[in-house]
Amino acid sequence: MIRSVLALFLLGCATAQAQTNPCQGQPNYRFVADATSCYKYFTCVNGEPFPQECPVPFVFVEATQSCDYGDRNACVNCPATGIQNFPVSGSCTQFIQCIEGSQFPRECPPGTAFDSNSGQCNLASAVNCIACPAEDDPANPTFIPDATDCRKYFICVGGSGIEQICPEGTSFNPSLNVCDLPDRVQCPAVVSLL
Numbered sequence: 298m299i300r301s302v303l304a305l306f307l308l309g310c311a312t313a314q315a316q317t318n319p320c321q322g323q324p325n326y327r328f329v330a331d332a333t334s335c336y337k338y339f340t341c342v343n344g345e346p347f348p349q350e351c352p353v354p355f356v357f358v359e360a361t362q363s364c365d366y367g368d369r370n371a372c373v374n375c376p377a378t379g380i381q382n383f384p385v386s387g388s389c390t391q392f393i394q395c396i397e398g399s400q401f402p403r404e405c406p407p408g409t410a411f412d413s414n415s416g417q418c419n420l421a422s423a424v425n426c427i428a429c430p431a432e433d434d435p436a437n438p439t440f441i442p443d444a445t446d447c448r449k450y451f452i453c454v455g456g457s458g459i460e461q462i463c464p465e466g467t468s469f470n471p472s473l474n475v476c477d478l479p480d481r482v483q484c485p486a487v488v489s490l491l
Contacts, residue, residue: 320346330359334374354454366433366454375400382416389426392418429453440474447484448476 319329320341329346331337338357339346351357351364358365373383375395382403385391389410394401405411405418410426412419427441433454441458443449450469451458463469463476468484470477 318344318346320344328357328359328362330357332374354459373400382411384411384413389421389424389428390418427451427453427458429458440469440471442469442471447479447482 319331319339320327321344323329323341323344325342327341328349329339329341331339331348335356336351338349338351338359340349341347355364355366357363373393373395375381375393375398377398379395379397381395383393383395385393385402390405392403392405392411394403408421409418410421410424411417412424425444429441429451430439430453433439439453441451441453443451443460447468448463448465450461450463450471452461453459461469466479467476468479468482469475470482
C-alpha cells in the first residue's frame with residue numbers, strides 16, 4: 298500500500314514538472330514562448346528554462362525564433378480569473394474583454410472611445426487616444442502629435458504609440474516630424490482648470 302502511494306506521488310511529481318517546464322524534451326538553445334506573455338520566452342539549456350524578454354515594443358515569434366514587430370492584438374494574455382479590458386492597437390473604439398481567461402472582442406458605443414487608463418469606454422473628447430496604423434513601415438514611421446501637450450508626440454511601432462517628449466523650450470512640429478522652436482509650430486491652446 299505504501300509503495301503504491303509513493304509510486305503515485307512520484308508519478309504525480311514527474312507529471313507536474315513536465316507540465317510546468319516548457320523546456321522538457323526541447324533541444325539545447327531552443328527558444329520557447331512563455332505562455333504568460335507574448336514578450337517573454339525561455340532559452341532551453343539541458344532541459345532547463347532560462348527566462349528572456351524581448352525589448353519593447355517587440356514580441357516573441359516562436360516560428361522564427363526571434364523578437365520581431367508583431368500584432369499586439371493577438372498579444373492579450375487574459376487572466377485566468379476575473380474580468381479585465383485591454384486596448385486594441387490601432388483603434389480608439391475597440392477593446393478586448395477578458396472574462397475568466399477567455400477573450401471577447403468589444404467596441405465602444407458611438408461618441409465614446411476606449412480609455413486604457415480606466416479600462417472602460419468614456420466620452421471620446423475625454424480620452425487621449427493614439428490610433429496608430431496596424432502595419433508599420435520602418436522606412437517611413439508614423440508620427441502623431443499629442444492632443445493636449447505640444448511637447449509630446451508619439452511614434453507608431455508595432456501598432457502602438459511610443460510617447461516621446463521634445464526638449465524644454467521646443468514643441469513638436471507635425472509638418473516636419475521634428476522638435477522645433479515654438480514660434481514655428483501652431484500649437485492649440487490648452488486651458489488648465491487648476
